[in-house]
Amino acid sequence: MKPDTPLERTRMTMPSVGEFFSSTGILAHAGGLRFEYRPGQLQMALRIEKALIEGTHLVVEAGTGTGKTLAYIYPALRFSMITGRRIILSTGTKSLQEQLFYKDVPFLESILGPLNICYMKGRSNYLCRQKLQDVPTASLSGAEALHFKIIQDWAETTGTGDRAEIAALPEKSTLWGRIDARTDACSGKDCAHFLDCCVSEMRRRAAESNLVIINHHLFFTDLEIKMKAPDAAILPSAAAVVFDEAHELEQIASDCFGVAVSNRRVEDLVWDIRKGTSDADRRAEVSKVAGTVVERFALFWAAMPGKKEPARIVFDGRPEFVVERNEIYSGVLTALQLLHSVLKSIALDDESVSSLVQRTSHLFAELRFLVESTSDSAVFWIERRMSGHGNTLNTFIQATPIDVSEILAVSVFETYDTTILTSATLAVQKGFAHIRKALGIAEAEELIVPSLFDYPKQAILYVPKDIPDPRDDGFFESAKAHIAEVLRICQGRAFCLFTSYDMMQKMHLKTSCRTRCFCMGP
Numbered sequence: 001m002k003p004d005t006p007l008e009r010t011r012m013t014m015p016s017v018g019e020f021f022s023s024t025g026i027l028a029h030a031g032g033l034r035f036e037y038r039p040g041q042l043q044m045a046l047r048i049e050k051a052l053i054e055g056t057h058l059v060v061e062a063g064t065g066t067g068k069t070l071a072y073i074y075p076a077l078r079f080s081m082i083t084g085r086r087i088i089l090s091t092g093t094k095s096l097q098e099q100l101f102y103k104d105v106p107f108l109e110s111i112l113g114p115l116n117i118c119y120m121k122g123r124s125n126y127l128c129r130q131k132l133q134d135v136p137t138a139s140l141s142g143a144e145a146l147h148f149k150i151i152q153d154w155a156e157t158t159g160t161g162d163r164a165e166i167a168a169l170p171e172k173s174t175l176w177g178r179i180d181a182r183t184d185a186c187s188g189k190d191c192a193h194f195l196d197c198c199v200s201e202m203r204r205r206a207a208e209s210n211l212v213i214i215n216h217h218l219f220f221t222d223l224e225i226k227m228k229a230p231d232a233a234i235l236p237s238a239a240a241v242v243f244d245e246a247h248e249l250e251q252i253a254s255d256c257f258g259v260a261v262s263n264r265r266v267e268d269l270v271w272d273i274r275k276g277t278s279d280a281d282r283r284a285e286v287s288k289v290a291g292t293v294v295e296r297f298a299l300f301w302a303a304m305p306g307k308k309e310p311a312r313i314v315f316d317g318r319p320e321f322v323v324e325r326n327e328i329y330s331g332v333l334t335a336l337q338l339l340h341s342v343l344k345s346i347a348l349d350d351e352s353v354s355s356l357v358q359r360t361s362h363l364f365a366e367l368r369f370l371v372e373s374t375s376d377s378a379v380f381w382i383e384r385r386m387s388g389h390g391n392t393l394n395t396f397i398q399a400t401p402i403d404v405s406e407i408l409a410v411s412v413f414e415t416y417d418t419t420i421l422t423s424a425t426l427a428v429q430k431g432f433a434h435i436r437k438a439l440g441i442a443e444a445e446e447l448i449v450p451s452l453f454d455y456p457k458q459a460i461l462y463v464p465k466d467i468p469d470p471r472d473d474g475f476f477e478s479a480k481a482h483i484a485e486v487l488r489i490c491q492g493r494a495f496c497l498f499t500s501y502d503m504m505q506k507m508h509l510k511t512s513c514r515t516r517c518f519c520m521g522p
């Protein structure tokens with residue numbers, strides 16, 4: 001029988017989940033150890049397909065070696081191609097997001113032919129063409145002027161606007177933060193570049209895809225934006241969401257649903273206000289008031305408790321802070337109020353200033369919440385971090401909600417028919433009560449797929465007792481000696497993972513002279 005409809009064609013060209021993963025199926029014949037038949041993978045894929053069809057939530061712990069990424073991509077893809085309903089795949093880390101898009105998807109395409117799957121990043125990864133056009137080039141430093149030229153040339157040819165395409169732009173470029181497409185300064189449909197906007201283009205691609213690959217941070221940021229301004233959200237609607245690395249969901253949701261005010265946020269606002277006021281007479285007035293905001297905030301950040309070094313501390317004693325530092329704190333609030341009223345009067349004649357009025361009023365309200373709130377449903381922090389280019393200490397005041405379960409229950413688990421939560425480590429005492437309570441999942445199917453590995457026979461646990469703190473000078477030599485010892489015990493069959501690229505390269509140089517080591521990194 002010849003297929004008449006796209007639906008029938010999909011059914012005929014895409015093997016069933018059972019056929020795809022079975023011991024005699026396509027995967028088993030795909031070649032290479034990675035794709036050998038794994039019963040746990042088949043079991044997981046079938047349960048995911050069932051959850052998608054029945055519209056239920058599913059929590060799966062899949063031990064190492066299950067091959068879980070294919071176990072959810074294939075049933076999700078098949079379901080989407082048959083029903084025409086899109087599915088979002090969300091990961092905790094960028095590296096897994098890249099693995100899905102640059103390894104798993106091409107592998108599936110080598111078997112199934114071209115697929116409709118896209119990869120979305122947060123808005124700050126994309127170029128804002130309007131901001132690029134508005135950059136006051138006279139104010140750029142030498143390095144920034146060079147970066148501006150690189151970006152300008154690239155902007156004429158890029159189809160995506162994704163900064164990852166510009167290899168020549170240093171990671172630490174200070175210019176990118178001024179011209180990226182983050183929501184704050186976006187005028188949306190009113191923008192002259194709306195039609196060739198990189199974010200709009202990304203949205204269009206996502207809206208035409210069967211699967212959209214994102215990370216949890218983008219998922220929750222988008223959810224938060226949707227609650228406040230549905231038009232500014234970027235993720236398309238979807239029938240289901242698959243959360244891999246689901247053990248990170250609670251922490252990432254807490255961070256995204258929190259409130260934060262930082263010196264960077266104030267600087268960005270002042271920058272946008274200074275360049276966003278077109279009336280020359282009013283510009284001088286605004287610049288003066290904005291200057292007062294900058295000066296008062298400088299005193300405020302200096303008065304924050306804690307040492308002026310990178311660290312995160314609980315913001316204890318906030319009522320005392322308000323009393324003891326009242327002059328400085330009130331000074332900031334008064335300056336913000338004045339800025340707000342000047343902008344508001346300009347907005348009467350110039351609508352484009354309205355978003356700046358709104359941002360100033362949000363900053364004012366959120367600062368008051370962070371300093372004065374007596375809420376016991378959040379933890380209040382002060383965090384100091386070095387900037388990307390390593391020469392500025394940025395200060396953040398943050399409130400992180402203690403419990404995100406109510407927000408997630410309504411906005412995720414009651415909104416989507418199906419969510420799949422998976423990770424290699426989700427269960428506590430072989431059950432999921434803990435994660436379900438933390439995330440607000442009232443009902444869900446559950447599955448534990450044991451690891452293929454025999455850990456008691458195939459692994460060792462080695463905890464060095466005398467290793468110095470990683471910030472100490474002696475850390476490197478000590479870590480090197482311990483790694484050499486582990487490599488000796490394992491006869492070299494080890495995988496050494498580093499959080500710092502420099503440390504990885506240094507360690508490779510020092511250890512590879514005695515052991516054959518392969519070094520892999522970005």
Ligand code: SF4
Pocket residue numbers: 127128129130131181182185186187188189191192193194197198199200
């Ligand atoms: S629509 Fe927004 S992000 Fe896009 S170019 Fe315009 S201001 Fe920038």
